[in-house]
Amino acid sequence: MFNYIYTGIAGLMVVFATSCTGDLDTDPRVEQTIDNILDEDPDAYKGMLAKIYSAFILTGQETSGQTDVVAPDAGASSYIRNYWNFQELTTDEALNRWGDGGLDALNRLNWTAGNNFVRILYDRIYLEVAMANNFLRETQGIEDEEIQDFRNEARFLRALAYWHAIDMFGNVPFVTENDPVGNFEPPRYTREALFNYVENELLEIIPLMKDPGTNEYARADRVAAWMLISKLYLNAEVYIGEPRYSEALTYLDNIVRESGYSLEPDYQNLFLADNDNSREIILPLASDGLRSQSYGGTTYIIHAGISNSTMNPSDFGVNGGWEGNRTTSAFVDLFGNLETNGDRRALFHTEGHIKENTDYTAFNNGYAIAKFKNITASGDMGSDTSGEFVDTDFPLFRLADAYLMYAEAVVRGGTGGDLSTALDLVNQLRERAYGDTSGNIGSAALTLDFILDERGRELYWEGHRRTDLIRFGKFTGNTYLWPWKGATLGGSAVESFRTLLPIPLTDLGVNSNLVQNPGY
Structure with missing residues (x-):
């Protein structure tokens, strides 16, 4: 908004x-x-x-x-x-x-x-x-x-x-x-x-910086600065050849314990036209369909992810699809069997699409992503009734990312955090995703490979993946x-x-x- x-x-x-x-x-x-x-x-x-x-x-x-x-x-x-x-x-x-x-x-x-x-x-x-x-x-x-x-x-x-x-x-x-x-x-x-x-x-x-929660909406406070320095430290081994995971944990622990931010109960609500109501988004890039119009940001992400032939643009609060971006079969595989998995973060549109990407110039070669929408949690369209520009804010930093960063820094050997807290934070995200504890993991499953996959499942299309794949040596x-x-x-x-x-x-x-x- x-x-x-x-x-x-x-x-x-x-x-x-x-x-x-x-x-x-x-x-x-x-x-x-x-x-x-x-x-x-x-x-x-x-x-x-x-x-x-x-x-x-x-x-x-x-x-x-x-x-x-x-x-x-x-x-x-x-x-x-x-x-x-x-x-x-x-x-x-x-x-x-x-x-x-x-x-x-x-x-x-x-x-x-x-x-x-x-x-x-x-x-x-x-x-x-x-x-x-x-x-x-x-x-x-x-x-x-x-x-x-x-x-x-x-x-x-x-x-x-x-x-x-x-x-x-x-x-x-x-x-x-x-x-x-x-x-x-x-x-x-x-x-x-x-x-x-x-x-x-x-x-x-x-x-x-201003104390947590005391600045105007979409302006940076101290928590945003904690997030940025944590990201700098988490990637330090890539940037300067020196692990700085303990330093990252110093600020990630602040975010977990002192930020005042909290997980959004419904994952989908984080990517809707009224996501400015969420207490999970630490730093949004704000959009308004009437007063801050551009063909970048979430206007691009939403329109470019929609097909006019296999999808209904009005279901996404916009006037048409640009048929530009969809996902790959390799990413879909992170969720396993979509019919039995139970992970509600798997927001794919599959009707009229094939999973494989045989021809990447054909939009239906690959599942569409139905994560971002210009619709409010109550089902109303965004403020621009023409459906051209959207109200959905882009979540540049959010709390779930900090939870996964904390877990990764612990697993990579950083001091200042602990495995039990890391496991609890990851399972909080899993419980939101599954609606119960059926998706929870034990400490033995909290490996680096699991964390990379979980970052994909939680944070896809939010602008993290390239940096993550590089950090994990898989880009x-x-x-x-x-x-x-x-x-x-x-x-x-x-x-x-x-x-x-x-x-x-x-x-x-x-x-x-x-x-x-x-x-x-």
């Missing part, structure tokens, strides 16, 4: 220039000077912060057809849409039928440094960094308590974008509010250097195969360098400090 902070955007008509030409920290272009706007309307500071939040899900400043980054299709330029594509289409959880503009390469895991979607994701990440940097410059020295809260959130959002850069690209340009604006070539930071920076930023701002190579991995129907080995995306050619050509990632 509508993110309250987004209301500040309209009052501040600021359009931030992109970083795709190599200028990673350009000044915003404004009709007046920013100083004039801020002098006339102090609330504009909140509008500036709102722009940083909204840029994770919206495509531009004004309408669904306008984009802040250079892209042939405005709708396809959304930050979370591109992040989702790389986290899902490159894995067993999703296949895209369209294949246009470079999407085929995601299905096949054979993209190049010239891939359009690689560039758009990179540009989006650095647009977020540029906007956060600009906000921090403009608010430097202001002692007002609310502005200080805004600054802490801007630093959090910059850390979030930089975490995506660490995870996706590894060795990247680095720029902060203290660097020159304009004609400036940012230095290249190694993955380890950027990891250390993000870690230190989060350690500084965690005690400064590249031939240890785990799924349809069209490596560009073959049965799946084939993929080169290890594919765990990182290439630095886009557009930035390599304008920043002499950059070095292409190996393999590209």
Whole structure:
């Protein structure tokens, strides 16, 4: 539903220039000077912060057809849409039928440094960094308590974008509010250097963030910062070659015991048009079908997962299906026999579809996913009665993920947690999934392989799978195969360098400090 902070955007008509030409920290272009706007309307500071939040899900400043980054299709330029594509289409959880503009390469895991979607994701990440940097410059020295809260959130959002850069690209340009604006070539930071920076930023701002549950809806509080640093530590062995599971458990234990968040009783309700009512979602990317329209975010996820011939779009609260994304047979197999399994998270549409993915250009080759809907828990359609844009918020961080992260960190040998708590947390998710204790497991079954599969069953299509498969050593190579991995129907080995995306050619050509990632 509508993110309250987004209301500040309209009052501040600021359009931030992109970083795709190599200028990673350009000044915003404004009709007046920013100083004039801020002098006339102090609330504009909140509008500036709102722009940083909204840029994770919206495509531009004004309408669904306008984009802040250079892209042939405005709708396809959304930050979370591109992040989702790389986290899902490159894995067993999703296949895209369209294949246009470079999407085929995601299905096949054979993209190049010239891939359009690689560039758009990179540009989006650095647009977020540029906007956060600009906000921090403009608010430097202001002692007002609310502005200080805004600054802490801007630093959090910059850390979030930089975490995506660490995870996706590894060795990247680095720029902060203290660097020159304009004609400036940012230095290249190694993955380890950027990891250390993000870690230190989060350690500084965690005690400064608002207490759990005290911030406006869809704004980050201390729990969101706990989640982000936990994710940084959980993946540290991939990022810097050093296990940091004990450090992850420090903050995951805080989330489990002190966050005030709680599991949503009905799993499906987490992905409906009124999921803003849930106390499980720690940090949503908020959508509103009337006031924050774009063809990214959950509008994309819902429409692109629906067929007009085998499904009824009105059952999903939208006016039509785009027949783009569905899942693979390998992912369906994680649930076993769908008729007897009893796991209510298996939200597949099978009628008119075959399980196999023989032809990934045919939408009915693969089961459709019926997880996200623009329908409320009471069955009402979202606020946009045309059915074009949705109200369903994207759950970037939620409590169930923290439960599974806690269990994984314990099983991997982290200290500061315990096996009995880990088992209880996993079984709480299983009891919700099965409606009783019939799906519960014992401690002997709580293995890393089980946890990876359970993360798939619990978190599919929420933008986690690529990072998870890499952490478990199953993204590249031939240890785990799924349809069209490596560009073959049965799946084939993929080169290890594919765990990182290439630095886009557009930035390599304008920043002499950059070095292409190996393999590209």
